[in-house]
Amino acid sequence: MTHRSRLRTGDQALVREINLSVIMRRLLEHASLSRASLAEVTGLNKSTVSSLVHELIAMGFVHEVGQTSSGVGRPSTLLELNPRAGYIVSCELGVDFISVICANFSGEVFWRVKENTAGSQGQGAIIERTLALLRQAVRAGSSECVGCDRLLGIAMGVPGLVEQATGTLLFAPNLRWQDVPVQAILAEHFPGVPLFVDNEANMAALGEYLFGAARGANEVLYLSAGVGVGGAVVRNGQLVRGTTGFAAEFGHMTLDPDGLFCNCGNRGCWETLVSQSAVFRLIREAVASGRPSSLVPLTGGDLERLSIPLVVEAAQGGDEVALSALATVGRYLGIGIASLINAFNPDLIVLGGILSLAGDLLLPAIRTEVSQRALRWNAEATKIELAQHGFDACVMGGVAALLQAIVLEPGKYNLLHRP
Numbered sequence: 354m355t356h357r358s359r360l361r362t363g364d365q366a367l368v369r370e371i372n373l374s375v376i377m378r379r380l381l382e383h384a385s386l387s388r389a390s391l392a393e394v395t396g397l398n399k400s401t402v403s404s405l406v407h408e409l410i411a412m413g414f415v416h417e418v419g420q421t422s423s424g425v426g427r428p429s430t431l432l433e434l435n436p437r438a439g440y441i442v443s444c445e446l447g448v449d450f451i452s453v454i455c456a457n458f459s460g461e462v463f464w465r466v467k468e469n470t471a472g473s474q475g476q477g478a479i480i481e482r483t484l485a486l487l488r489q490a491v492r493a494g495s496s497e498c499v500g501c502d503r504l505l506g507i508a509m510g511v512p513g514l515v516e517q518a519t520g521t522l523l524f525a526p527n528l529r530w531q532d533v534p535v536q537a538i539l540a541e542h543f544p545g546v547p548l549f550v551d552n553e554a555n556m557a558a559l560g561e562y563l564f565g566a567a568r569g570a571n572e573v574l575y576l577s578a579g580v581g582v583g584g585a586v587v588r589n590g591q592l593v594r595g596t597t598g599f600a601a602e603f604g605h606m607t608l609d610p611d612g613l614f615c616n617c618g619n620r621g622c623w624e625t626l627v628s629q630s631a632v633f634r635l636i637r638e639a640v641a642s643g644r645p646s647s648l649v650p651l652t653g654g655d656l657e658r659l660s661i662p663l664v665v666e667a668a669q670g671g672d673e674v675a676l677s678a679l680a681t682v683g684r685y686l687g688i689g690i691a692s693l694i695n696a697f698n699p700d701l702i703v704l705g706g707i708l709s710l711a712g713d714l715l716l717p718a719i720r721t722e723v724s725q726r727a728l729r730w731n732a733e734a735t736k737i738e739l740a741q742h743g744f745d746a747c748v749m750g751g752v753a754a755l756l757q758a759i760v761l762e763p764g765k766y767n768l769l770h771r772p
């Protein structure tokens with residue numbers, strides 16, 4: 354074989370892999386479609402589309418789902434991604450919880466578990482517990498996802514900086530963990546399984562883009578406010594990672610140079626003003642200064658037991674202390690968001706994390722600050738919405754990330770063995 358023909362063969366295989374990916378991506382974002390409409394939207398000719406679809410059906414990633422019913426012409430067969438192509442396990446290792454789901458190839462969740470954790474358990478015990486829950490999920494996937502016994506991958510979101518090349522958690526300020534080789538640990542326990550490890554906000558942003566509030570948006574900023582504040586940017590469906598992969602750490606923008614110390618080592622970071630601990634701190638201060646609050650009886654008199662659901666319950670019942678804490682945090686959220694709108698000119702900001710449970714109470718204050726502080730031309734172009742998957746945004750994002758990876762290289766994922 355000459356050098357020239359070897360190159361050509363390589364080119365043809367590459368073109369075919371790219372075309373398989375183009376078809377899969379269309380079906381992921383716009384299902385259901387007929388072969389004819391796939392040819393139309395991709396610009397590929399009909400016989401090429403038929404042959405690509407034939408291959409994807411043989412791989413199990415695509416299936417036929419009935420016929421078009423439009424009156425004109427012959428009805429044509431519709432295609433979709435096959436929900437039974439396999440199952441995906443996705444996990445969020447949070448600061449104070451572990452959440453694991455099993456989803457099919459359409460992103461439908463058919464198994465889930467969530468456990469609270471405490472930092473005092475220690476890193477080793479929390480990781481062991483996470484691995485045990487993942488093993489449960491894999492077992493559930495192979496037994497409960499009837500007809501889809503192929504494990505397509507395990508995704509894990511973590512609350513800190515992740516080195517993309519190795520899947521190492523470099524720094525998780527609120528867990529106080531450093532240099533944990535998360536992906537290597539997973540690879541040891543789940544050999545041969547495709548793995549995806551990322552920052553929780555990055556994963557959540559992808560989840561909202563593919564399955565939630567940000568579907569079809571071009572420039573999305575995602576904010577997750579909980580124990581800390583995470584952020585992510587999704588541009589045309591892809592995460593914007595920055596030079597070394599750590600972009601969008603919005604929670605550590607300095608908003609108050611003389612402010613409270615942050616777990617990152619700096620002081621006055623945005624997250625010291627807008628995380629759940631900021632809400633709890635404002636409530637404790639108000640109660641300590643003698644203001645009455647229904648949160649005292651709701652927590653059995655122990656304000657260390659405050660939680661966002663309790664604060665929302667109190668606020669919805671008209672509790673002034675809870676309402677005022679949320680208004681203050683909403684105001685600081687709005688101040689930071691106004692700057693982000695000026696910096697990024699996004700079409701959509703999605704607010705997730707546990708604080709989004711209080712979204713309806715926070716949004717008025719956020720919108721007031723944004724309308725006063727962001728440049729009018731920018732502010733008018735930006736919608737602010739709550740994450741559709743709320744607390745599940747991150748685990749749904751793990752499913753989205755693996756789906757994107759499979760859609761990009763279906764041939765590679767087709768070779769996975771069935772456990």
Ligand SMILES: [Zn+2]
Pocket residue numbers: 604605615616617618619622624
């Ligand atoms: Zn910080």
